[in-house]
Amino acid sequence: MTNKSNGKRFYSRLLLTAALLTGLASSSFAPVPAAAAVRVPDTIRAAFFINLGASKYQSITPTATLFSPGGMNLAWRGSQGGLPVDVVPAGQGVRFAMDGYRALVLETPDFNAALTALKKIQASSNAGSITQLVKSGKIVYQVTEGAYSSAAGASAAVTKWTSAGVASGVQSLLSPRVLGPWAVESGPYFSATEAQSAADRIGNAGFDAFVALKPKDNAMQYVVRIGQEKDNSTLGALQQSVAAAGGANVRIPDAGETYATIRTDLTYNGSANQPMTLYAMSSGASGILRADPVGTSGIQLIERSKRTYRGSMEISVLNQSLAVVNEVGFEEYLYSVVGAEVGPSWPIEAQxxxxxxxxxxxxxxxxxFQIAQVVDTTLSQSYYGIGSENDNSTAGVNATAGEVLTYGGKVINAVFSANAGGITADGTSEIWGGDSSYLAAAVLSPDEGPQKGKLDWHYIALSNGQTGYIRSDLVADSGQVHMSGARLLKIVGEGVAVRAKPQATTEEPLARVGTGSLVVELEQVPEYTDYSWIEAPKTPDQLLTALNKRAKTPINGPLLTLEVSKRGPSGRVTEVKANGVAVNVGVGDNLRGALGGIKSTLFSIEETGRFTILGEDGKKREVPAQSGSLQIIGGDGKAKRLTDENLFMMDGNGQLRAATSEPGFVLSGKGNGHGVGMSQWGARGLAEQGYDYQYILQYYYKNVSIEKDAE
Incomplete structure (x- = not known):
């Protein structure tokens, strides 16, 4: 008979009952939010790109490209205060980068040759660029790649791109080399125009020369930075050469001086006739360039899926990487968050x-996040800008303006998840640990909303032994029965897809079957949703790789068995055993990633290759614990070795079950997310039953108060 670890369908005890409804109806009405000493700030800082280290948070981009329909005002923010920099005209963009180390692949006067080389780089890197500058009396184009924090990284890139032949067939004015942030400086000059004239003169003498901004004495200076050296060993000789060529007040700046080099960038538009200004910011000093939209339009950040955001964008360098932070009104930030986190048609009380x-x-x-309160991903909250706002979510934010949840006089960490699968997690023992009393209790949750209106699916076996899922409207009861007693279903469509899991996707199906074909029904299951899900069968190698990425002690393969060994109060899995040994992946929520990215830890495991066989001698054999081939006795009384991958056998309940001759694993479960705190689908369910937002919040967060900003 087959052995299903902890029972594939143990969830019935989690379904909502009349007790939940009775409990809700008998609860007291939540009080009106009280004014308190809580202070909700006017603005919040959300990071799009920031490097806090691999163990904390990394979202890295080599460049940031901004547009705004009405144009933008640029200003410098730093120890010198706020200093105007430039006005970006309506309809034009501006780019930012770190002035770090890059691989110079090509320098050529032929723009088309430069563009061809750039496209080759862009096939495998998002850090390619074309910079236009004046040298030796002509316009030249430098094709570079990278935003490296060291010369060694850029040097390896030079070797890579040279070996790849990116610039093959083109005569370069310079051999491939490392470009770096080391330079000498000429100036200062009274204006950007005067500095640009000086840069052109110095460039005509054969040097790489760029205008740069430098804040000093509460004013903005313009200088010319000459050279893009990989270290400071050449700066003395370069200083003398530039001075001999007519450079004014040529000096070697200190390594920690703050600046932003201004480059003419042709990367984004890919046209010599559509240049864009790029500010390359010093990598070893503080300083922020801030972009504010002109008028009421937001700012579009190209590198974040071209989304448009309210508020200002601040560009800086942190930990040798470009940092992009959006400073926006707190309530305006929530317009987007609520719009992204819950559906626009959801009841206003859920909003x-x-x-x-x-x-x-x-x-x-x-x-x-060091220079920000939150990031724009689900590590904090989904924040997708103006495009995710809607009237309903905005109304929900405005109706609760300034209201927060407190416990013991402090604002709580009000975590939430998409769908708790019928019951929330115990926040202290199942997911992350800790002592958050307001998250301690698991409560029943009306989360079945995603399943409403969805058709069931049939888990079936084809005549060739292959198994999969077919949607219920594509089959009918044939009135016939398989020799095992299982129903035979008849296909009622042409070319009906057999899927790896009960969900219609764009992936190629496992098989297609025609009208009138008969298939064996093994089980009927709900459609794959955030409430109920079954993953496609996973191989031992897939799970072993995923587990060993998280396991504190590596698992010695091959993976023969994988079973649930511990559950918490809500039924969530807190431990699994691989080959009979408990796997330590840290906190319970890490199991989601450790098992290949499953939706929640409210799951079970079906081991398709694990079962117990009762021999004719009355002895039991455990597979795969005991080695040896599988054999069956045919009608002629002769033993035959089983070589097929798929097996079918009767379990202890007399039901036909699918199995496999080798270890295999099917993970199925309920819910989507960690399950701690408020369930978003549960909040919708309660709102649809007539409960207001105050009750919903105090149902999911225990013993909390709803307090309003003290203005």
């Missing part, structure tokens, strides 16, 4: 509950 939870979560974060 309000989400608004208060999101406001509390963001406020409790402090400056969790």
């Amino acid at each position: 309000k509950a989400q608004a208060v939870a999101a406001r509390s979560y963001a406020l409790s974060s402090g400056t969790g």
Whole structure:
């Protein structure tokens, strides 16, 4: 008979009952939010790109490209205060980068040759660029790649691109080399125009010369930076050469001086006739360039899926990487967050509950990301800009303006997840640990909303032994029965897809079957949703690789068995055993990633290659614990070795079950996300039953108060 680890369908005990409804109806009405000493700031800082280290958070880009329909005002922010820099005209863009190390692949007067080389680089790197400059009396184009923090990294890139022949067939004015942030400086000059004239003169003498901004004495200076050297060993000789060529006040700047080099960039538009200004910011000093939109239009950040955001964009360098932070009104930030986190058609009370939870979560974060409170991903909260706003979510934010959840007088970390799968997690024992009393209790949650209106699927076996899923409207009961007692279903469509899991996707199906074909029904299951899901069968190698990425002690393969060994109060898995040994992946929520990215830890494992065989001698054999081939006795009384991958056998309940001759694993479960705190689908379910946002919040977060910003 087959052995299903902990029972594939143990979830019935988690379904909502009348007790939940009775409990809700008998609860007292939530109080009106009280004014308190809580202070909700006017603005919040959300990071799009920031490097805090691999163990903390990394989202890295070599460049940032901004557009705004009405144009932008650029200003410098730093120890010198705020200093105007430039005005970006309406319809034009501006780019930013770190002035770090790059691989010079090609320098040529032929723009088309430069563009061809750039496209070759862009096939495998997002850090290619074309810079236009004046040298020796003509316009030249430098094709570079990278935003490296060291000369060694750029040197390896030079070797890579040279070996790849990116610039083959083109005569380069310079041999491939490392370009770096070391330079000498001429000036200062009274204006950007005067500095540009000086840069052209110095460039005509054969040097790489760029205008640069430098804040000093509460004013903005313009200088010319000459050279793109990989270290400081050549600066003395370069200083003398530039001075001999007529450079004014040529000096070697200190390594820690703040600046932003201005380059003419042709990368984004890919046209010599559509240049864009690029500010390359010093990598070893502080300083921020801030872009504010002119008028009410937002700012589009190309490198973030071309989304448009309210507020200002701040560009700086942190930990040798470009940092891009959006400073935006706190409530305006929530317009986008609530719009992205819950559907626009959801009840207004669910929108309000989400608004208060999101406001509390963001406020409790402090400056969790060094120069920002939050990031724009689900590590904090989904923040997709103006495009995710809608009237309903905005109304929910406005109706609860300034309201937050507190416990013991402090704003709580009001975590939430998409769908709790019918019951929330115990926040202290199942997911992350810690002592958050307001998240301690697991509560039943009306999360079945994603399943409404969805058809069931049939898990079936084809005549060739292959198994998969077919949607219920594509089959009918044939009235016939398989010799095992299982129903035979008849296909009612042409070319019906057999899927690896109960979900219609763009992936190629496992097989297609025609009208009238008969298939064996093994099981009927719900469609794959955030509430109920079954993953496609995973191989031992797939799971072993995923587990060993998280396991503190590597698992010695091959992976023969994988079973649930511990569950918490809500039924969530807190431990699994591989080959009979407990796997330590840290906190419970890490199991999601350790098992290949499953939706939640409210799951079970079916081991298709694990079963117990009762021999004719009455002895039991455990597969795969005991080695040896599998054999069956045919009608002629002769033993035959089983070589097929798929097996079918009767379990202890007399049901036909699919199995495999080699280890295989099917993971199925409920919910999407960590399950701690408020369930978003549960909030919708409660709102649809008539409960207001105050009740919803105090149902999911225990013993909390709803307090309003003290203005």
